[in-house]
Amino acid sequence: MNADTRRLTLALMFGAVCHGSFAIGVGLMMYHLFFGLSHGWGAVPWPYAGFANLVLLLQFPVIHSLLLTGKGREILALLGPDKRLSTTLFAMIAAIQLALLFAFWTPSGIILWQATGVAFWLMCTLYAASWGFLMLAIVQSGFQLQSGMLGWFAMARGRDPKFPDMPTRGLYRIIRQPIYAGFALTLWTMPTYTPDQLVLAVIWTGYCVIGPLHKEKRFSNIYGDRFRNFQKRVPYWLPFPRKSRDDKA
Template sequence: MTLSDPRIARLITLVIAALRPPAGRRRIALALFMGVLCHAVFAVGVLAMMWAMFFGMSESFGSVPWPWAFVANALLILQFPLVHSFLLTKRGMGLLARMLPGPHGGTLSTTTYAIIASVQLGALFLLWTPSGIIWYRAEGLAFWAICAAYAATWLLLMKASFDAGAEVQSGALGWMSLLGKIKPKFPDMPTQGLFRIIRQPIYVAFALTLWAVPVWTPDQLVLALSYTAYCLLAPRLKEKRFEKRYGDAFDRYRRDVPYVMPRLKNGAGKSEEGHNA
């Protein structure tokens, strides 16, 4: 990876524009406020997820009495994929652009989206009501081996997010574009890095984090099954959007690159895999 890499060049251009913002105190103040809010909430959401799953969802702040806790936890599971997917639709993106009053709502839509997603994740993992049942807790060498696997899945998720466009995934595109007074420029269809191996590395990496945990409870199993299903099904909707946006380019990419399972070998099975994906 070099400075000529389009992903690096795009980030450098965005950072340079943000470091020298044109005059406009209110615009600058709004951009910086949204940036701080976005990344603070993002950090809380991600850290809450890492912490809660590390303990198999047995450690959280939810205290809804049973059996109502089952309903509350189910709603927490459902709210993320439903809202997350809706906001990616044409209607949802229009709503995002109108959430902030004034002329900058459209520019800040990716930042607003990241804030909402982070609040959703924080709610899921901080407000979960644990069942109190622990099936398995790794110890000794097994504990350290699983911890290493857990860390590896998170590194994989970070790599996939960078390959897809770190500025979009983190919400930085919106507020940095507003700060630099430039039009947000979305990255092209991702085809480099992990996207050369499978079409949906972010969803696969996210699913892997659900299973590489040192503590297993009924709570973790329900979460893992639910969100693994989401990670397998939701990208189909994303790919329909890509079909409309990129046309033949995406069709060629889809023929050449499998959906979520890497190919073990090239050659005769390539064409067949591409058509089945």
Template sequence: MRRLFILAFGVASYALFVLAFLYLVAFVSNVQASALADALPVLRTWVPTSVDLGRSGTPWPLALGIDLGLIALFGLQHSAMARTGFKAWLTRRVPRSAERSVYVLASSAALLLLFWQWRPLPSPVLWRIPWGGGAALVLALCAAGFALVLAASFLINHFNLFGLQQVWLQLRGRTAQELEFRTPLLYRLIRHPIYAGFLLAFWATPVMTPGHLVFALGMSGYILLGARLEERDLVRVYGERYRQYSAAVPRFVPRPRHGWLRSGEAPARRARAH
């Protein structure tokens, strides 16, 4: 019964992540104001708030403070719970097989709280690309960013990253092993393709409002800090191997002139700390 409960908890946590991720796509792209919502009006019910639409009437300084606080809360939770010390503390209180699912659940809840309480700052518009080829290209870049996030997660074992593998293995009486440190495909070009995908998705918008700018800047700041914290943990675990990898491969943007790693050429990569 205990194993079944842990499995159910892991599946529920993953389902909440899927919901939060899909809402993030809709939130960033203001889907309820898009042509897609004209074709599927139910989207306006399913997505009541977005980065530029939703709660209104909050004074500008208060709205800015609330938005920054929500981003800070998400960043604090997301990074603090990923640290080795917190994981050690948590696994003394919950089964080790459920630790990742607890992290996924808390991260998804923090993100959903941000969506729920976000205060749009719609004016003045900082840039607007008229609808046409240019706007479509920018939206395609946004979609490509989210696709990159998913693709990169599957390259390093998506189901381990989000806790499903751990809870499934414990049901079968097995323990999930530490993933091999490797550099599959995208990880031979940049060290953080998941973060790079989010950066692309957050900044690729045909309409940039102050609210969207606050969201993009705040999340970008967290990503930069989170990448440094993650790499500090990886250096602690892998030492010189990870330092060599860091020296050979850029963080977010490929550098063709500096050469790209070939398969098996350099230290590999383990599952993400975040």
């Protein structure tokens, strides 16, 4: 096997594992959130299940945030056979983290609220809309980057990854962090509410509010005044209208 064939084979293998992991992780998240984590497959006995669930709950935001730091990106570049796979590995790791959480969560067995009748279909509609919002935000921010395709596809072509420009169109005209907002919406719009779901929703919503601050600092360093002007023009997380200078005068 020559070098080009080996490179292409490795790239395709990493791409297949990445997108397979992505589909499984997101699929498990969609399924288990819909039922308020009441259908989790974990079997840790209580009260130890509380600690096990907490570890599963925190591992995603902690590792996800660490891998987004400069040191984390250096580690990602060293994990694979080619540094161009770092974005692919990042998406793969995130997907595996989601799969672990939702597959091995031990449910409390308590149902706080179960929508029925019209309320059930209303919540189903809101849940589907939340996922639609999240997927649209992912596409508009650069689908290749967010899905992990950017790295393995660049390696397969023998080129360096070309990162997408700072997103400013579509949902990014309304708020600066639509991915985090959409992610949070999926945590609150299911037709089944449980203590499990509420703990997850509260902690992860907090992460969705605080987590992007590091991303904004990184964007400010990369794009400079262009991003700072974007910050002044577009709200952070909620679509509250910004006052113009004339309004403040």
